[in-house]
Amino acid sequence: xxxxxxxxxxxxxxxxxxxxxxxxxxxxxxxxxxxxxxxxxxxxxxxxxxxxxxxxxxxxxxxxxxxxxxxxxxxxxxxxxxxxxxxxxxxxxxxxxxxxxxxxxxxxxxxxxxxxxxxxx
Amino acid sequence: xxxxxxxxxxxxxxxxxxxxxxxxxxxxxxxxxxxxxxxxxxxxxxxxxxxxxxxxxxxxxxxxxxxxxxxxxxxxxxxxxxxxxxxxxxxxxxxxxxxxxxxxxxxxxxxxx
Numbered sequence: 001x002x003x004x005x006x007x008x009x010x011x012x013x014x015x016x017x018x019x020x021x022x023x024x025x026x027x028x029x030x031x032x033x034x035x036x037x038x039x040x041x042x043x044x045x046x047x048x049x050x051x052x053x054x055x056x057x058x059x060x061x062x063x064x065x066x067x068x069x070x071x072x073x074x075x076x077x078x079x080x081x082x083x084x085x086x087x088x089x090x091x092x093x094x095x096x097x098x099x100x101x102x103x104x105x106x107x108x109x110x111x112x113x114x115x116x117x118x119x120x121x
Numbered sequence: 122x123x124x125x126x127x128x129x130x131x132x133x134x135x136x137x138x139x140x141x142x143x144x145x146x147x148x149x150x151x152x153x154x155x156x157x158x159x160x161x162x163x164x165x166x167x168x169x170x171x172x173x174x175x176x177x178x179x180x181x182x183x184x185x186x187x188x189x190x191x192x193x194x195x196x197x198x199x200x201x202x203x204x205x206x207x208x209x210x211x212x213x214x215x216x217x218x219x220x221x222x223x224x225x226x227x228x229x230x231x232x233x234x
Binding site: 035044045046047050059061062095099100104105106107108109111112113114 | 161165171177182219222225228
């Protein structure tokens with residue numbers, strides 16, 4: 001069974017930094033693109049970024065380009081999201097997500113429980 | 122970016138009745154070489170992560186009750202919940218995965234009348 005567990009969320013001041021982690025288990029981590037999807041309080045879903053299984057390619061939503069960096073450690077079956085220059089509008093639950101297939105263009109079949117990031121002074 | 126627009130934003134349906142949610146994409150999500158529509162539907166209950174219901178516009182995810190069905194092609198899609206049950210109260214999202222960035226509709230809240 002696919003299991004995704006996020007950690008590292010918390011309260012941070014505007015302009016600050018935070019690093020989210022996602023521990024994956026139950027599947028061959030090195031076979032899959034991985035994504036982060038966020039959800040602001042009471043709002044809808046927004047895809048943030050994804051990373052290829054060998055970390056050779058990443059994609060980001062425009063609103064986080066230059067501020068967020070996605071990485072992975074395949075030896076540890078872990079995904080990371082380094083978030084810098086955080087803004088109040090980055091406040092959200094961040095979900096670690098795996099697609100069903102080994103493709104960049106795919107639907108999201110497995111979701112973690114999410115990590116809450118709050119950006120506020 | 123492809124814009125996904127759902128309608129209505131919310132609806133109230135009596136138990137046992139049908140709920141219909143529409144989703145429109147700003148451009149076609151039909152990939153001609155494989156004739157697949159890159160469109161998925163998710164269900165989200167309060168305090169939970171989204172759950173995949175439908176992919177390729179009409180393929181039901183394993184374990185999803187058959188009262189849930191998806192239809193449509195190119196730019197217009199529908200999620201139908203036949204014989205609404207109390208446990209179907211949730212917010213439903215459509216999502217295109219034809220392009221990067223993948224984008225979601227704004228969500229449709231389904232309640233019991």
